[in-house]
Amino acid sequence: MSKTPLLDKINSPEDLRGFPSSDLRAIADELRLDMIDAVSKTGGHLGAGLGVVELTVALHWTFNTPKDRLIWDVGHQTYPHKILTERRERISTLRQPGGLAGFSKRSESIYDPFGAGHSSTSISAGLGMAVARDLNEGDNNVIAVIGDGALSAGMAYEAMNNAGGRDERLIVVLNDNDMSIAPPTGAMSAYLARITSSGTYLYMRDIAKQLAKRLPKTWERRAARMEEYTRHIWQGGMWFEELGFYYVGPIDGHDFDQLLPVLKNVREARQGPILVHVVTKKGKGYAPAEASDDKYHGVAKFNVVTGAQVKAEPKAPSYTKVFAQSLIEEARNDDKIVAITAAMPSGTGLDLFGKEFPQRTFDVGIAEQHAVTFAGGLACEGYKPFVAIYSTFLQRAYDQVVHDIAIQKLPVRFAIDRAGLVGADGPTHAGSFDVAYLGCLPQFVIMAAADESDLKHMVATSAAIDDRPSAVRYPRGEGTGVKLPERGVPLEIGKGRIIREGTSVALLSLGGRLSECLLASEELASFGLSTTVADARFAKPLDVDLIGRLAREHEVLITIEEGSIGGFGSFVLHELAHSGLLDNGLKVRAMMLPDRFIDHGKPEQMYIEAGLDARSIVATVFAVLGRQDQLHASAHETTPDIA
DSSP: OOOOGGGGGOHHHHHHHHHGGGHHHHHHHHHHHHHHHHHHHEEOOHHHHHHTHHHHHHHHHHHHHOOOOOOSSSSOOOOHHHHIIIGGGHHHHHHTSSSOOBBOOTTTTOSSOOOOOSSSSHHHHHHHHHHHHHTTTOOOOOEEEEEETTTGGGHHHHHHHHHTTTTOOOOEEEEEEESSSSSOOOHHHHHHHHHHHHHHHHHHHHHHHHHHHHHHHHHHHHHHHHHHHHHHHOOOHHHHHHHTTTEEEEETTOOOOHHHHHHHHHHHSOOOOEEEEEEEEETOOOOOHHHOTTTTTOOOOOOOOTTBOOOOOSOOHHHHHHHHHHHHHHHHHHHTTTEESSOHHHHHHHHHHHHGGGGGEEEEOOOOHHHHHHHHHHHTTTTTEEEEEHHHHGGGGGHHIIIITTTTTOEEEEEESSOOOOOOTOOOTOOOSSSHHHHHTTOEEEOOOSSHHHHHHHHHHHHHHOSOOOOEEEESSBOOOOOOOOSOOOOOTTTTTEEOOSEEEEEEEEEETHHHHHHHHHHHHHOOOOOOEEOOEEESOHHHHHHHHHHHHSEEEEEEEESSSHHHHHHHHHHHHHTTTTGGGGEEEEEEOOSOOOOOOOOOHHHHHHOSSSSHHHHHHHHOOOOOOOOHHHHHHHOOOOO
16 A cells, blocks of 8 residues: 655645654655656746755744745745645646746735745845834744845845844845855754754853943953854854854755754744855756756756756747857957856856857846946946846846946947746746836937847947947847848947838837737738838837838828837837827827736737737727727638737
8 A cells, every 4th residue: 555645745834844853854855756747847947946845844844934924035946835835736837827926926825925036135025024023013933045146136235234233033044055155064064053053052142242242342342253253263154244143054955954953943043133054956856957957947848757858949049049149249350349147147148158258258146236337347448348138137227227327328238138028937027118217218229129130230239339328129039030141230220121011001110029010911901901010120219210201101000019118109109299290190009018017928828918919919900990890890700810
């Protein structure tokens, strides 16, 4: 008779806490297998979650979640957490339309007290919750788990600096899964970690500090230095102590004999704040992920036995790869070109650039603010910096873009990857706002690639702009399959292009919706509506001549973009209003992302939901003309294949 898996008896952390500590090893092993099986079928983030299996079990077993607030930084470490917190039956829906999010999400579960798709927010949020608890005279614990590179961001240090100067009880778990600050040294390290986390130690240390304050200042300083020197000569951690945290560790994050007593001690401690330094291995327990933690950070569906990822053969090179190769070509002819990434070398394609130009490639860590101002410094000295960054992450450095780059008119080039909707990563990673938030900045040049050939020319254009900042935005995923030119050629600044000539309707596209505009024009032609399709190429400066021509020669003008309100459509409407072109009865509509966040799903379905597919464009034209009934009648007769 087969034994019932322990995990089958666990629906919530309360169930988990009903098991003795001796069972936790078996539960962790089952949890790891459960996670591997789920991600093999859905794809998603694998390595980081595998690395925190034991830590996740230990935290939920030790603390009274959800009353005790457990905050996960970044969020892609939370798959084991989701399985243990009443979501195991839905884990097969991970990152699927209508399913579980790939990150922590407040609306999804009471066990997710703070949502996170970007990094380095957990300590700030945790401190806020700890202050609120004390204002409410509560007694729950607040635990922030930060790691996977998130500690490289300035926001984490700002939060630690603030927390270290206060008295709130806050527990920060540093999940060190790359390079240990001070490697654990077996039994002695575990013993020291346990002793220094105990209530007795913290109590005696606090008494010693109070006593030292009553001594003459010179003796107080000597006592403090001696205490720090004695302890840190064995363990390290002085840097965290200087920020005001009690430092505990490092401890082995896969060893329950180390994890449980330390977590219990810090749970019972009444001093605050405390940092527990836990060392884990990314991909732990799954050989392919352990052997290649970068390739298994985020995965497609894969074969559990072999680890081979199931990826469809690309029909065209990705925009990311086209950008990287285009930049390499430019850099071969210009030794002033340098490239900067904020901890995303492979995601932005700069790993390819770095192989050819290692001395001209700079990964600054998860530090977008620094990346932008660092690029500004390079530009001041005559270099041509390209800051390759996802649209969603550039938001984190907006003040630097305004203050350090735009005001000083520095020629920093922003390569904005993942423009528009991005699929399974959902709203936290969508590139919805960059045209709006950059377009309001004086003298910025903003380009949007409609296809990979256009992107190549736009990289060359950015390289040639040496008197002001510029940006080129492009989507995630494969290109359209157009033939690429051998070399990019700088475009005329602020000039678009006519793709297809018509007389009745004008579709003015910015970016990746051009192919949908062409499909829409074909259906409109079947209804006798002759349609012009134009590619704006530039959101700023606008091609006012092109806009004027489209307005004067057509009855209807529709703008289409993969961005929020306040972007390209708003710029065009402003131009039409100020030029008086709206006075002649022109019918205008701006199509953009709706005024809400769109949950994760397949990109093509997300754009249908957003109303930015070919069928929606056709419907908009008919609505403007007041001919919806004709379109509806036709739909009943036949459903044209415009997909």
